[in-house]
Amino acid sequence: MRSLKRQWVLRLCMIVCVIGCTTGNIRAQQQAPDTILYNGKIVTVDNHEINGNLGTIAQAIAIRDRNIVAVGSNAEIRRMAASSTKSLDLKGRLVIPGFAATHDHPQDWNVLNPTIVKKVITDDMHIERFMNAPAKDVVRDFPRVLAEAVQVAKPGQWIRISLLFGPEYQWGDEIMALFGKQIDKQMLDLMAPNNPVEIKGGFTGMLINQQGIEAVKKFYGDQWDKFLFPPFVIDMFISEEAFEKSGFCGVCYRYVEQDVLFEPAALAEIYRLGLSWTTALGVTTNATSLYTGGAIRAFSTLDREKEMAMRLAWGWFWPFRNDLFFDPYFVQAQVSREGTGSDHLWVHGMTPAMGMNCSKLPGITPEVKNRELPCWYNDPVVSRALYEYVKAGGRLAGDHQVGDGEVDLVLDIIEKASKDGGMTLDQIRAKRHVTEHMSMYPRPDQIPRLKKLGMMTSGFDINFFEGAADKVLKNYGERGVLQIQPRRSLYDAGIMNSFEIDRPLAEYTNLGYFQVLHSAITKKNREGKVLAPQEAITREEALKSATLWGGFGVLREKMLGSLEPGKWADLLVLDRDYLTVPVDDIPKIHVLMTMVGGTPVHLVPSLAREWNQQPVGAQIDLGGPASQW
Numbered sequence: 046m047r048s049l050k051r052q053w054v055l056r057l058c059m060i061v062c063v064i065g066c067t068t069g070n071i072r073a074q075q076q077a078p079d080t081i082l083y084n085g086k087i088v089t090v091d092n093h094e095i096n097g098n099l100g101t102i103a104q105a106i107a108i109r110d111r112n113i114v115a116v117g118s119n120a121e122i123r124r125m126a127a128s129s130t131k132s133l134d135l136k137g138r139l140v141i142p143g144f145a146a147t148h149d150h151p152q153d154w155n156v157l158n159p160t161i162v163k164k165v166i167t168d169d170m171h172i173e174r175f176m177n178a179p180a181k182d183v184v185r186d187f188p189r190v191l192a193e194a195v196q197v198a199k200p201g202q203w204i205r206i207s208l209l210f211g212p213e214y215q216w217g218d219e220i221m222a223l224f225g226k227q228i229d230k231q232m233l234d235l236m237a238p239n240n241p242v243e244i245k246g247g248f249t250g251m252l253i254n255q256q257g258i259e260a261v262k263k264f265y266g267d268q269w270d271k272f273l274f275p276p277f278v279i280d281m282f283i284s285e286e287a288f289e290k291s292g293f294c295g296v297c298y299r300y301v302e303q304d305v306l307f308e309p310a311a312l313a314e315i316y317r318l319g320l321s322w323t324t325a326l327g328v329t330t331n332a333t334s335l336y337t338g339g340a341i342r343a344f345s346t347l348d349r350e351k352e353m354a355m356r357l358a359w360g361w362f363w364p365f366r367n368d369l370f371f372d373p374y375f376v377q378a379q380v381s382r383e384g385t386g387s388d389h390l391w392v393h394g395m396t397p398a399m400g401m402n403c404s405k406l407p408g409i410t411p412e413v414k415n416r417e418l419p420c421w422y423n424d425p426v427v428s429r430a431l432y433e434y435v436k437a438g439g440r441l442a443g444d445h446q447v448g449d450g451e452v453d454l455v456l457d458i459i460e461k462a463s464k465d466g467g468m469t470l471d472q473i474r475a476k477r478h479v480t481e482h483m484s485m486y487p488r489p490d491q492i493p494r495l496k497k498l499g500m501m502t503s504g505f506d507i508n509f510f511e512g513a514a515d516k517v518l519k520n521y522g523e524r525g526v527l528q529i530q531p532r533r534s535l536y537d538a539g540i541m542n543s544f545e546i547d548r549p550l551a552e553y554t555n556l557g558y559f560q561v562l563h564s565a566i567t568k569k570n571r572e573g574k575v576l577a578p579q580e581a582i583t584r585e586e587a588l589k590s591a592t593l594w595g596g597f598g599v600l601r602e603k604m605l606g607s608l609e610p611g612k613w614a615d616l617l618v619l620d621r622d623y624l625t626v627p628v629d630d631i632p633k634i635h636v637l638m639t640m641v642g643g644t645p646v647h648l649v650p651s652l653a654r655e656w657n658q659q660p661v662g663a664q665i666d667l668g669g670p671a672s673q674w
Contacts, residue, residue, distance in 0.1 A: 076109055077109075077125060077126060077127030077129060077130050078107035078108055078109045078114055078115075078122075078125055078126065078127075078130050079108055079109050079110065079129075079130065079131065079643060080107075080108045080130065080131045080132075080133065080643065081105060081106070081107050081108070081122055081123060081125070081126055081130055081131070081132045081133065082105060082106050082108075082133050082135055082140060082618075083104060083105035083119045083122055083123055083132060083133070083134060083135065084104065084105070084119055084134050084135050084136060084137065085104060085105065085106075085135030085136075085137060085138050085139070085140050085618075086102060086104075086135075086137065086138070086139045086140065086622065087102065087103040087104065087105065087106050087116060087140045087608060088102055088139065088140065088141045088142075088588070088608075088624070089101045089102070089103060089116055089142075089607055089608040089609060090141070090142050090588065090589060090592050090593045090606065090607040090608065091607045091608070091609050093593065093607075095536060095539045095540070095541060096536065096586070097536075097582075097583045097585035097586040097589065098585070099585050099588065099589065100607070101116065103116045103117055103118065104117070104118050104119045104122070105117060105118065105119050105121070105122035105123065106122065106140065106608060106614075106616075107122050107125050108614040108640075108643045109643070110643060111388075111613055111614060111642035111643045111644075112610075112611060112612065112613060112614055112642075112643070113608055113609065113610050113611065113612050113613075113614050114610055115610055116608060116609070116610065133656050134656075135618065136655075138618055138619060138620070138637070139618070139619045139621070139622045139623060139624070140608070140616055140617065140618055140619075141588065141592065141608075141616065141617050141619065141623065142592040142593070142605075142606055142607055142608050142615065142616055142617070143327060143328070143329025143330065143592070143605075143615035143616055143617055143639065143640075143641065144326070144327045144328050144329060144330075144544070144558050144591050144592060144595070144617070145328070145329070145330040145331070145332070145543060145544070145591065145592065145594075145595020145596065145598065145599065145605070145606070146328050146330070146331050146332065146544065146545055146546040146547075146558070146595075147332045147479075147481070147503040147543040147544065147545055147595050147598040147599065148332060148333065148443070148445075148481045148482065148503050148505065148545035148546075148547050149328075149331050149332070149333055149545060149546045149547055150333050150547065151316060151319055151320060151323065151331055151333065151357070152299075152303060152316065152333065152335065152336075152337075152340040152343070152344070153249075153298075153299060153549075154319070154548075154549035154551070154552050155315050155316055155318070155319025155320075155322075155552065156207075156302060156307070156312075156315055156319075157207055157209065157245070157247060157549045157552045157553060158315075158318075158319060158322065158549075158551075158552035158553060159175040159177075159207075159209075159553060160667050160668070160669065161315055161318045161319055161322065161552075161663070161667065162175075162315060164318065164667060165311050165314050165315050165318070166307075166311060166315075168197055168198075170308060170311060171198075171202055171203040171204070171205065171306065171307075172194045172197055172198045172202060172203065172204040172205065173205055173206075173207075174190050174193075174194050174204075174205075174206045174207070175206070175207050175209060176190060176206065176207070176208050176209065177209035177210075177211065177212075177247075177553060178216075179211070179216055179219065180216060180219035180220055180222065180223055183208055183220065183223060183228075184223065184227050187206075187208075187227075187228060188232075188236070190206060191204075191206060191232075191233075191236055191237065191242075192236060194206065194237075195236060195237045195240060198237075198240050200239045200240070201239065201240065201241075202240055203240070203241050203242075203243070203257075203260075203306050204237060204240050204241070204242045204243070205242075205243045205244075205245060205302075205306060206242075206243075206244050206245070207244075207245040207246075207247065208220050208223075208244065208245070208246060208247055209247035209553050210246075210247035210248060210554075211247075211554070212553070212554055212555045213554065213555060213556065213571070214247075214511065214548065214550070214554050214556060215571065216247075217246075217247065217248060217511070220246065220247060221246055221250050224244070224246065224250060224252050224293055225252070225291055225293050228244060228252060229252070229291075229292070230252060230253070230254055230255070230290070230291060230292030230293075233252065233253075233254035233292065234254050234255050234256075237254060237256070238256070239256070240256055241253075241254065241256040241257035241259075241260045241306075242254045242256065242257055243257055243298065243301055243302070243306065245298055245302075247549065247553070248548065248549065249295050249296050249298070250293070250294075250295055250298075251293070251294050251295075251296075251297060251298035251301065252292050252293050253292045253294070253301065254292060255289075255292075257292075257301065258277070258289060258292070260305060261276075261277070261300065261301055261304075261305050264304060264305045271366070272365040272366065273364075273365055273366060273367060273368060273426060274365060275365065276297045276299075276300040276365060277289075277294055277297050277300075278294075278297075296399075299336045299337055299340075300336075300337055302339075303336070303337040303338075303339035303340045303343075304337050304338060304339040307339070309339065309342060309343065309346075312339060312340075312343045313342075313343040313344075313346045313347055316343050316344060316347060317347055317352050317353070317354075318663045318667070319551075319552075319663075320347075320353055320354045320355050320357075321354040321646060321647070321662055321663035321664075322551055322552075322662070322663040322664050322667075322669060323355070323551040324354050324355055324639040324641070324646045324647040324662060325551070325636060325639065325647045325662055325663075325664040325669065325670075325671040326550070326551050326557045326558045326636065327557075327558050327559075327617045327636040327639055328355060328546070328551075328558060328639075329355050329356065329615040329616075329617075329639060329640075329641050330355060330356045330357075330358070330595060330596070330599060330601075330605055330615070331355055331356070331357045331358070332357070332358040332359070332360075332393060332442070332443070332598065332599050333357070333358075333359055333360070333443065334359065334360040334361070334362035334396055334443035335359045335360070335362065336362050336363075341359075344357060344359070344390055345390065347390075348386075348387055348389050348390040351389075353389040353390065354641065354646040354647075354662075354663075355389075355641055355646070356388070356389050356390075356599075356601075356605070356615075356641070357389065357390050358391055358392070358393035358442075358599035358600065358601070359390070359391075359392060359393065359443070360392065360393060360394040360395050360396055360442045360443030361379055361382075361392070361394075361395040361396070361443075362395070362396050362397075362443060364397055364398050364399075364427070367397050367398075367426045367427055367429075367430035368426060368430075369430075370397070370429070370430040370433045370434055371429065371430075371433065373433075373437075376433050376434055376437045376439070377437055379395060379434065379439065380434065380437045380438050380439040383439065383440055383600075384600055388604075388613070388642070391599075391600075391601075393440070393442050393443075393599050393600050394439070394440040394441060394442025394443055394478075394479070395434055395439055395440070395441070395442070395443070396431075396441060396442065396443040396444040396445075397427050397430035397431045397434070398421040398422065398424075398427045398430075398431075398444070399421065399444070399445040400420075400421055400422070400444060400445050400446040400447050400448070400451035400452075400455070400482075401417070401418035401419065401420055401421050401447055401448060401451060402417055402418055402447040402448040402451075402484070402485070403417050403418065403419060403420040403447075403448045403450035403451055404417065404448040404449050404450050404485060404521070404525075405449055405450050405453070405488065406449070406485075406488075406521050406522075406524060406525055406528075407521075408520055408521060409519065409520055409521065409522055413520045413521065417448070420448075420450050420451045420454055421451065422451055422454035422455060422458065423454065428454065428458055431455070431458050431459075431462070432458050432461065432462045433462070434462075435458065435459055435462035435463060435466070435476075435478075436462040436463070436465050436466040437466065438466065438468075438476075439476075440476045440477065440478055440479075440600075441455070441459065441478040441479065441480070442478070442479050442481075442598075443481070444479075444480060444481050445481060445482055446480045446481060446482050446483070446484070446486060447482060447484040447485065447486075448484070448485050448486065449485060449486035449487060449488045449491060449528060451486075452480055452486045452487060452491055453491070455480060456491065456494050456495075456498070459473075459478055459498060459500075460498070470497075473498055473499060474498065474499025475499070476499070477499060477500070477501055477597065477598075477600070478498065478499075478500045478501070479500065479501040479502065479503055479598055480495075480500065480501075480502055480503070481502075481503040481504075481545065482503070482504060482505055482545070482547070483502055483503070483504035483505075483529070483530045483531070483542075484505075484508070484513070484529065485517060485521070485525055485528045485529055486528055487502070487528070487531065487534075487535075488528060489534065492534060492535065492538045492540065493538070495538075495540055496538050496539065496540055500540070501540070501541045501542065501543065501594070501597065501598055502535060502540065502541075502542045502543075503542065503543045503544070503545050503598060504530040504532070504542065504543075504544065504545060504565075505530075505544075505545035505546065505547040505548070505561075506530050506532075506544065506561050506562075506564040506565040507546065507547070507548050507550070507556070507560065507561045507564055508529075508547075509529060509530065509564045509565075509568060509569075509570065509576075510560060510563075510564045510569070510570060510571055511570070511571065512570050512571060513529060514526045514529055514568075514570060514576040514577065515570060515574075515576070517529060518576065523577075526576050526577045527577050527579065527580060529577065529580075530565065530580070531577075531580045532565055532580060532581075532582045532586070532590070533579060533580040533581060533582055534580060536582060536586055541594045541597055541598075542590055542594060543590050543591070543594040543595045543597075543598040544558075544561055544562070544565070544587075544590050544591045544595065545561075546558065546561060555670075556632075557632070558591070559623075559631050559632045559633075559634045560632040561591075562584070562587045562588070562591060562631060563628070563629070563631045563632045565581070565582055565587050565590075566581060566582060566583070566584050566587050566628060566631070567581060567628060567629075568580065568581045584623065584624065584628065584631070585624070588623065588624075592606050592607065593606040593607050594606070613641075613642050613643075614640055614641075614642060614643040615640065615641050615642065616639075616640050617636050617638065617639055617640075618636070618637045618638040618640075618652065619634055619635070619636060619637065620634065620635040620636075620637050620674070621633075621634055621635075635649070635671070635674050636649075636671075637649050637651070637652045637674065638652055639662075645658075645661055646661065646662060647661065647662035647664065647665070647671065648660050648661045648662065648665070649665070649671050649672075649674040650665065650672065650674065651674055660672075
């Protein structure tokens, strides 16, 4: 009997030993976090309901490699640390997911950053000059600036002069009113007869001389005659002859700059620095259409060389050859690319056009309706391109929808193409088509259609701050104003909506992403006047739109938008509490650190000193505003 008991005791000891050894091996095999941020207020945004519930708020977060491995209390997370773990005390600071700008144009805006352009471009390459002054000063000084540039330039060398809109983005209208009047093509031709010259507005808008026109045509060669309409008349409502006479174009500067004017290596370096510069605003994910081969090449080069400071989702956009989508092979080839790419650069959709401001709303006067541009999707080639793409299973993304009339046509096309493609309603919703800008839509009756189709919306509320609502009120009355980024109605209807920047805020202004959020929360213009307060949202809802819904908008919701284990460690450390500061102090919030994939891509000097680290980021290296924080 004693012998039998002794055998059972020995067996039990062996089992305990095996279990203990196995547990020890498992613990030994577990990797400790690379970084722990503790003693903070970690707002995870892990609640995925369409409301203002931000979910879990924790004290600490653990990061290994590129990903979040745990979120919890100080005690829970700090127990995970090893001697190799970098443990950083937040001292109560707020941590939130990185911001998404689901419609922005880094390829357009980065070249408007004087600090970056002057760092990369020398007069031996081409001539760059910047003016950032009120219109009266530009009128006075422009001839002298152009004359100096011509004197420095070699024959045939490009000259580009950018007329910026001011530190608060306040001079835009008066600067653009100079184009074609005080500054016109005749002046450029007379003063620079031997040089191609581009005068660039501080947002969109370009004036070009005859030498510049000829240089662009030479670049495109025999392809020029194959375009459905040439890049210089992208709005489709002016003739090529009219353009050549005036030299003015709204957005065709892209084809001048990205394909012709900037050398490929220089353009890529400007983008590299520009993306890094913008991470100081807290942007970790951007989305855009890439309009030119030059831009696609530049970002692909940066991605291949692992030089992208943020993530970028991009859409196909080449409206000059929408007839390509009549070819089933081409359509399938483009659809098959959706979602493909790297962790930093991937395709998220396609757009065949930039929507116009056509609206079903009556204007205050007949002249208002006469000024509206016709709906672009009424063009049979444009509408067929979107139809064929959606029918084949593609996703609409990257578009510019301005008026509610254009949205009616887009919804009609998506419904018909999806039906003709044999899709179920669930399959249509899974595509998560997105309309972008919300300049004056959706109308109340369009919201149920968006909801039914599972669509998202994306909007640039900064134009409310700029005064867009005042202009709409004058032209369309209060009903029109209520249709400018109507986020309250969208949240109440359960429709995901994300934030855009769509302005060169980071490049030369004092404005930032928090100003965009403030506009949606307060519905205030630059002067502090409130319009359409019924459509304002809470700061919690704004944060959710800026983070979680951005991840859904770029088709990476499993990896982006919230601070949850398994997702990429894309996060921000702020200098004050976004959730508790007075609402009008929200635009004053600074981003102390921006982390992308577990790596700080922006770290201001004050926090770097506190953590005994090196400050990083283009704004730090080149003396931008954040270098003083």
